[in-house]
Amino acid sequence: MAERQSPLEPEFHVGSHGNFEHGVEILLTETRPGSIVQLAAWPGEEKTLMAAIRAVTGLALPDGAGGGSSDGVKSVFGFAPGKFTVTDEAEGLASAFAKVVAPAMGTVTDLSHGRTAIRIAGPKAEWVLSKFFAIDFALPAFPVGAGRSTTHHDVFAQIQRTGTDQFDIYVFRSFARSFWKALCHASEEVGYEVQ
Amino acid sequence: MLITCPYCGPRDVIEFTYQGDGNRERPDPASQNFEAWNAYVYDRLNPAGDHNEIWQHSGGCRVHLRVVRNTLTHEISNVAFVRGDHSSAARRKAEDKP
Numbered sequence: 001m002a003e004r005q006s007p008l009e010p011e012f013h014v015g016s017h018g019n020f021e022h023g024v025e026i027l028l029t030e031t032r033p034g035s036i037v038q039l040a041a042w043p044g045e046e047k048t049l050m051a052a053i054r055a056v057t058g059l060a061l062p063d064g065a066g067g068g069s070s071d072g073v074k075s076v077f078g079f080a081p082g083k084f085t086v087t088d089e090a091e092g093l094a095s096a097f098a099k100v101v102a103p104a105m106g107t108v109t110d111l112s113h114g115r116t117a118i119r120i121a122g123p124k125a126e127w128v129l130s131k132f133f134a135i136d137f138a139l140p141a142f143p144v145g146a147g148r149s150t151t152h153h154d155v156f157a158q159i160q161r162t163g164t165d166q167f168d169i170y171v172f173r174s175f176a177r178s179f180w181k182a183l184c185h186a187s188e189e190v191g192y193e194v195q
Numbered sequence: 196m197l198i199t200c201p202y203c204g205p206r207d208v209i210e211f212t213y214q215g216d217g218n219r220e221r222p223d224p225a226s227q228n229f230e231a232w233n234a235y236v237y238d239r240l241n242p243a244g245d246h247n248e249i250w251q252h253s254g255g256c257r258v259h260l261r262v263v264r265n266t267l268t269h270e271i272s273n274v275a276f277v278r279g280d281h282s283s284a285a286r287r288k289a290e291d292k293p
Binding site: 043065080148149156 | 201202203204206207209210254255256257258276278281
């Protein structure tokens with residue numbers, strides 16, 4: 001398999017940046033999952049697809065809009081009615097789903113090369129993201145594991161909360177570098193570290 | 196203006212795209228009834244008050260919505276999925292445990 005290059009590379013500077021004399025309050029990383037797959041169920045097939053996701057990943061999806069879960073290696077969340085994003089550190093998730101998701105159940109779209117995954121963590125993660133997206137990032141409104149789809153300056157973004165103060169953001173690969181630069185600028189005032 | 200998407204919850208209007216008047220009924224594509232087609236393309240109620248509209252949550256879940264908006268106050272009194280079969284996917288209430 002060809003080695004995948006990061007679209008962030010020219011702007012990816014490992015180390016501490018911004019106003020970090022009083023401590024680093026934001027941690028930025030690119031998680032580089034091997035697989036990013038989008039699944040969509042035909043009307044009425046949602047439960048069957050959720051069972052298929054459980055069979056392939058071992059992750060149980062909670063009922064309800066935007067529900068999701070993560071075990072640190074694989075993640076899944078709903079981003080629209082009957083539609084789910086599934087990621088895995090390993091490659092090959094799309095072909096695993098193609099075996100179990102029958103054409104009558106729904107569709108499998110491999111986005112592994114189409115999206116870039118950026119992780120923002122730290123005590124000020126909610127605060128920095130609030131500058132970007134007009135959604136409620138408070139823990140009771142946006143529980144751990146849940147996903148949200150929204151936009152930043154017309155750049156579509158899917159956000160999953162993977163920890164109390166940790167979020168994974170999936171953006172279009174072609175917009176990832178400018179989004180990353182904006183995220184770095186927004187984190188400057190609280191001090192951030194790129195790992 | 197906020198529109199409460201049944202899937203995503205309250206979102207700014209910037210995330211939505213107006214898809215037109217929700218009162219129109221499209222004639223059968225094979226229909227030769229020109230009056231019906233003319234009415235579908237041009238006739239609008241233009242009410243000063245509650246108006247049925249179709250919006251798409253294009254910057255979110257991308258679902259099409261039936262919205263009742265007051266043209267005088269911009270108050271949104273009702274939002275529902277255009278397709279009824281999404282009702283089981285409606286948003287979890289904040290007080291529910293994940």
